[in-house]
Amino acid sequence: MLASGLLLVALLACLSVMVLMSVWRQRKLGGKLPPGPTPLPFIGNYLQLDTEQMYNCLMKLSKRYGPVFTVHLGTRRVVVLCGYDAVKEALVDQAEEFSGRGENATFDWLFKGYGVVFSNGERAKQLRRFSITTLRDFGVGKRGIEERIQEEAGFLIQAFRDTCGAFIDPTFYLSRTVSNVISSIVFGDRFDYEDKEFLSLLRMMLGSFQFTATSTGQLYEMFYSVMKHLPGPQQQAFKELQGLEDFVARKVEQNQRTLDPNSPRHFIDSFLIRMKEEKNNPNTEFFMKNLVMTTLNLFFAGTETVSTTLRYGFLMLMKHPEVEAKLHEEIDQVIGRNRQPKFEDRAQMPYTEAVIHEIQRFGDMIPMGLSRRVIKDTKFRDFFLPKGTEVFPMLGSVLRDNKFFSNPEDFNPQRFLDDKGQFKKSDAFVPFSIGKRYCFGEGLARMELFLFLTTILQNFCLKSPQAPQDIDVSPKHVGFATIPRTYTMSFLAR
Numbered sequence: 447m448l449a450s451g452l453l454l455v456a457l458l459a460c461l462s463v464m465v466l467m468s469v470w471r472q473r474k475l476g477g478k479l480p481p482g483p484t485p486l487p488f489i490g491n492y493l494q495l496d497t498e499q500m501y502n503c504l505m506k507l508s509k510r511y512g513p514v515f516t517v518h519l520g521t522r523r524v525v526v527l528c529g530y531d532a533v534k535e536a537l538v539d540q541a542e543e544f545s546g547r548g549e550n551a552t553f554d555w556l557f558k559g560y561g562v563v564f565s566n567g568e569r570a571k572q573l574r575r576f577s578i579t580t581l582r583d584f585g586v587g588k589r590g591i592e593e594r595i596q597e598e599a600g601f602l603i604q605a606f607r608d609t610c611g612a613f614i615d616p617t618f619y620l621s622r623t624v625s626n627v628i629s630s631i632v633f634g635d636r637f638d639y640e641d642k643e644f645l646s647l648l649r650m651m652l653g654s655f656q657f658t659a660t661s662t663g664q665l666y667e668m669f670y671s672v673m674k675h676l677p678g679p680q681q682q683a684f685k686e687l688q689g690l691e692d693f694v695a696r697k698v699e700q701n702q703r704t705l706d707p708n709s710p711r712h713f714i715d716s717f718l719i720r721m722k723e724e725k726n727n728p729n730t731e732f733f734m735k736n737l738v739m740t741t742l743n744l745f746f747a748g749t750e751t752v753s754t755t756l757r758y759g760f761l762m763l764m765k766h767p768e769v770e771a772k773l774h775e776e777i778d779q780v781i782g783r784n785r786q787p788k789f790e791d792r793a794q795m796p797y798t799e800a801v802i803h804e805i806q807r808f809g810d811m812i813p814m815g816l817s818r819r820v821i822k823d824t825k826f827r828d829f830f831l832p833k834g835t836e837v838f839p840m841l842g843s844v845l846r847d848n849k850f851f852s853n854p855e856d857f858n859p860q861r862f863l864d865d866k867g868q869f870k871k872s873d874a875f876v877p878f879s880i881g882k883r884y885c886f887g888e889g890l891a892r893m894e895l896f897l898f899l900t901t902i903l904q905n906f907c908l909k910s911p912q913a914p915q916d917i918d919v920s921p922k923h924v925g926f927a928t929i930p931r932t933y934t935m936s937f938l939a940r
């Protein structure tokens with residue numbers, strides 16, 4: 447009796463000490479989580495959110511709770527960062543703390559923490575380092591990849607010529623071209639534009655990317671633990687993601703049979719060689735699952751983001767014919783009609799550079815960023831974020847930050863030019879994010895955007911079936927991605 451009484455007292459004492467210690471630790475670290483609406487059990491702040499427009503809902507909450515607030519997406523506790531100051535203070539000034547990866551429920555269904563984009567810790571570090579070096583080895587940032595992009599631009603020009611000025615949906619024209627650049631790097635070769643399997647891969651990327659932007663896609667972010675077992679559009683997205691993994695896995699298998707350890711032909715070969723080198727290292731991150739998933743990351747991210755940006759860009763140029771006219775003028779002046787554009791030309795083409803920036807700013811490809819996570823207990827401003835807290839850096843709110851961009855809802859390339867017509871940088875131009883996990887495809891993406899856009903406009907005028915004032919440039923979906931409305935256009939030879 448006495449013994450059990452003593453035990454109880456001891457247990458209670460232990461418990462109180464533990465509670466006190468955790469409270470004390472939070473105090474010492476400077477207090478509490480950022481404010482936010484009170485969550486309900488399981489559904490969190492579902493009642494305050496409209497999954498059709500998550501970005502807007504979160505921005506509305508930030509009006510009430512400030513630029514740094516807490517929201518509950520189902521049971522996920524997320525700290526939301528709005529505007530340049532908050533995003534930069536976190537991702538740059540406290541880069542190390544905010545360098546973890548948060549969740550993307552749809553993509554995590556497939557990736558499960560493997561591969562460079564959706565991983566954490568040592569795995570993310572190793573795979574990122576390897577990916578950057580290997581991309582460089584295969585010509586990224588150098589003449590090698592520039593020539594590959596120029597060649598691919600030539601194929602696109604021919605494909606557009608073959609349409610003879612008919613009205614077409616440009617989606618797959620652009621995605622085939624863009625995808626062939628990253629495909630050359632990861633698989634060693636481009637696909638033929640008539641290849642049926644290629645088209646089906648592109649459909650799978652487009653489909654799953656669009657899903658993450660839809661209302662169901664955003665609902666899935668909150669209730670994936672239930673919804674992954676239910677019928678609905680998410681099952682189609684899973685099928686598409688699985689189809690992509692199966693393709694990459696087959697490609698890897700084919701390459702294994704013909705691998706020459708002394709001369710890697712592409713990204714997959716380089717990874718296979720690294721796997722061999724590290725096969726006796728019990729802690730290696732270079733194994734099959736990471737190979738397949740990292741290759742798929744590069745293939746997917748290298749296809750869908752640039753091709754969606756170009757697709758949105760053409761719509762904006764048709765909405766603003768005076769901008770297209772000035773692009774033609776600058777291209778004719780600096781490059782002329784008789785040679786292919788090269789990346790060097792960019793230095794003499796401030797207007798083109800400004801338009802590309804404005805397309806990316808307005809297009810706002812990934813409005814809420816890729817979710818981050820603090821990797822340790824973190825004091826941020828006057829708040830305390832416990833280790834593991836998810837963080838949404840609202841890139842769209844930086845791209846439309848009033849302090850940097852006046853009338854941010856307008857498409858206006860002039861904002862990136864000074865009074866002498868020279869290109870003017872902005873710190874709030876963050877479509878590739880910032881900090882330790884910014885997009886390492888940035889250099890490749892910018893080279894592609896410049897070369898594809900200039901080559902197309904050197905050869906064609908863009909024509910919409912609608913009058914400019916009738917073109918709707920508001921997005922079809924805003925979720926994880928921003929998706930432009932479906933449209934047709936024609937390419938008229940100049």
Ligand code: D2G
Pocket residue numbers: 553563742743744746747750751812816885
């Ligand atoms: C992505 C989607 C699926 C697999 N791997 C990457 C993805 C979509 C958009 C971005 O990545 C942004 N760049 C990291």
